[in-house]
Amino acid sequence: MNNITIGQFIPGNSWLHKLDPRIKILSLVILLVGTFMIPISVNPIPLITMSLIFVGIMVLTASSGIPMRKVLNGLRPIVFLLTFTFFIQLFYVKTGTLVTDPIVMYISLTSIAGIIIWLIFYNWSKKYIKTRILYFFITAFMVFFIQAMLPYVSFTSYTLYIYDEGLIRAGFIFIRITNVIIMTSLLTFTTMTTDLNYGIESLLKPLKVIKVPVDVIAMMLSLTLRYIPTLLGETEKIMKAQASRGVDFKESKFKDKVVQIISLLIPVFVISFKRAEDLGNAMEVRGYVIGAKRTRIDEYHIGFVDIFSLIISCVILGLIIYSKVIS
Amino acid sequence: MQVNFMIKVSDLSFSYNNVDEALKHVDLEISKGSWVSILGHNGSGKSTLSKLLVGLLSPSSGEIYIDGMKLDEAHIAQIRKKIGIVFQNPDNQFVGVTVKHDIAFGLENQCIPYNEMVEKIHHYASLVGMEELLSKEPHQLSGGQKQRVAIAGALAMEQDIMILDEATSMLDPEGTQEIITLIKLLNKDLNKTIITITHELSFAAQSDYLIVLKDGEVILQGTPKEVFNQEDLLKSSNLELPFGLSLYNEVAKDHTIDHKVLEALWAFNSKT
Amino acid sequence: MGIQFKDVSYAYKGLKVNYDAIRHINLNIKDKGELIAIVGQTGSGKSTLVQHMNALLLPSSGNVVVFGQNLPPKKKEKINYLRQKVGLVFQFPEYQLFEETILKDIMFGPKNFKSTEAEAMIMAKKAAQIVGIDESLYEQSPFRISGGQMRRVAIAGILAMEPEILVLDEPTRGLDPRGRNDLMAIFKELHEKDNKTIILISHDMDLVSEYAKRVIVLDDGILVFDGTKEDLFEHPDFESFHLDLPTPLKILKYLEKEVGIPYQPKYDFDSLLNYLKEVAHE
Secondary structure (H helix, E strand, O other): OOOOOOOOOOOOOOHHHHOOHHHHHHHHHHHHHHHHHOOOOOOHHHHHHHHHHHHHHHHHHHHHOOOHHHHHHOOHHHHHHHHHHHHHHHHHOOOOOEOOOOEEEEEEHHHHHHHHHHHHHHHHHHHHOOOHHHHHHHHHHHHHHHHHHOOOOEEEEEEEOOEHHHHHHHHHHHHHHHHHHHHHHHHHHHOOHHHHHHHHHHHHHHHHHHOOOHHHHHHHHHHHHHHHHHHHHHHHHHHHHHHOOOOOOOOOOHHHHHHHHHHHHHHHHHHHHHHHHHHHHHHHHOOOOOOOOOOOOOOOOOOHHHHHHHHHHHHHHHHHHHHHHHO | OHHHEEEEEEEEEEEEOOOEEEEEEEEEEEEOOOEEEEEEOOOOOHHHHHHHHOOOOOOOEEEEEEOOEEOOHHHHHHHOOOEEEEOOOHHHOOOOOOHHHHHHHHHHHOOOOHHHHHHHHHHHHHHOOOHHHOOOOHHHOOHHHHHHHHHHHHHHOOOOEEEEEOOOOOOOHHHHHHHHHHHHHHHHOOOOEEEEEEOOHHHHOOOOEEEEEEOOEEEEEEOHHHHHHOHHHHHHOOOOOOHHHHHHHHHHHOOOEOHHHHHHHHHHHHHO | OOEEEEEEEEEEEOOOOEEEEEEEEEEEEOOEOOEEEEEOOOOOOHHHHHHOOOOOOOOOEEEEEEOOEEEOOOOOOOOOOHHHHEEEEOOOHHHHOOOOOHHHHHHHHHHHOOOOHHHHHHHHHHHHHHHOOOHHHOOOOOOOOOHHHHHHHHHHHHHOOOOOEEEEEOOOOOOOHHHHHHHHHHHHHHHHHHOEEEEEEOOOHHHHHHHOOEEEEEEOOEEEEEEEHHHHHOOOOHHHHOOOOOHHHHHHHHHHHHHOOOOOOOOOHHHHHHHHHHHOEO
């Protein structure tokens, strides 16, 4: 059987694990709104605020019992975005005071060769490195460093200016993205998918007033979550069956690949449609009527810790709005 | 009076799109507390019949009475409280995110209050042997386990009649055995009326009464002994007697063989 | 040629621990003339084992040699061609159908192995004939036929590649008794006519007892028996394999217990009937 579990839940006993899912989701939303409300400005105060939030998140992570490594690994998918944004902000902002003298970057035979050699080295050596994210940053830095250091046989050159405002902006955005990702990861690490499902459904309930079919959406969400691992398993089986008929993405030409993808997609669709029909029948026979009143097997209680957490989140948001208003 | 029979079907016909006649003028009666097997080749109409019995399809003509109540639009909600069904594909009827949630599904639909739900779930999960696995997700379970959960879900609705529509076709022998054991428990200990739809005669051999469908019509019915005697009729409807039953028939024809052996052979076939 | 397993183990990577699916398997399979059944409880490693035969899985340790190709292969060595030499049919193979027409779907395999359109069509028609799919169905959609027919189309899809060894994972699962017999008859004929090596995974001991020449038993990932079916069913340690007996033997054991008829292994209908006529007079 598969080892996949739906979502990234890591079991634990921390206060964060025990928080009511509705509160957790609501608090996350409030904190996310607050984080985005902090203005990007050259005034160092927003940067400090953002960094304080980062520290706060680290404290939260420590208290949740989730290993720091796992949380930081959540940044892996966006490492490229982070680095790219950082450097763009750093070099494009041309206001404020120069931090260092202008740096001349050479696109030369030696610098290109140097970059290529470094990238090959990076590609080969990365499997031995544990802190991959940091290694990636170092590599990005090296690309620039090499261009600055190897002017021999130069074809052309350009100049980079690093201003203090650029540094502040780059740092700010970098920390902001990191905060958002880690906060959201903490939610998925400490909340079971069934609880998340319930939390989202409950919070959407008020939308019933404007005739949004919340119950139906909730049921669709719940069924989707239930079927993801099953579908993944079935897709894997179909991939193996088609592989046994000669489908091989590694060894085939591009035009063959199109048919090969179809050979994976169509069976998955066929299975899913049949499933939808069978499921509809099964649900109907078990008395499910869309929109009718139902009781729930899940019961959640809001405790003191929940209310306290919510209040803290609101206070943080309040402080941020207040500081925006007075400036 | 219809109340003598748990299920009474009168002159039932059904056509898909008014063209293919899936069922033609079928009459049947199923008594309370019995275990009836409906046998037939693929396309004989047995799945259509089971869908009609639970109100997923409406008859083209004829009537169905469940425990004295006529099955029609007006009564469908009440009928659903009397008759439940377990389908063939274990994955395509497992609604809940976990075992607990799936057993709860039918109860939630009936607006059963929380405390009562919890009690029922534990009770019926125990009955089918799944109480240790209540928090497991379906992809962590075997086919047999998923079908047991489906049965628990139906039991929790406390319906008197349960239809198992080829419920073991996709299972391995272990899973199949788990389900057969459960069916016997439900029928003998809990007095449920059970209808199994199958093409496995060895499975059907263990039930009380058999109904054989061919091309939408009932061609044969009776006790297992009576039905299996008609080997030629069964062959004509693409049903093959399993080894043990075929042997029984051959031995029965040969009068030189000790009749105790014949009885033992019959006992063998009905014990598995 | 053929397939050799040399001290092969395979471990699936779990969340925290690795799970050993098969351990220290040693096995030799000839490329012609064998009819092997692989049996064992659910989870004993049968599926994992056969997926090594067409290089879908590569050993975690040890070596598999398939038609002279060593697995795991050296870096950059192409192994896709092995899937044409060893045709693997999975459980419920009807799920792999996807093409517009039945003939096109059967042609998919050959075309992936560089057959031209014309060659593939000939191979496909031949395969369709072997499994009993009538010409009238060639242009039909594979989704508009019965489940049993879909299964045959799927099997034809593998046969069309003209593999030298055929491996089938529970080919009769979910079929009714008539369907089972018809399908097994097709494989039996393939084996007898072309002397093809056929390997079957099955839970059905009756099927094993009727068709298999050689039986391989897996228990918890380890190969515990490799020999003829007679040796298997008469093995002193049979209980430890956690297998069922085929029905004829079950009946004989039951009759011995209940009416005292001396147990003598008989594997098919006629010999059992004749035996009873001999020893069970009134």
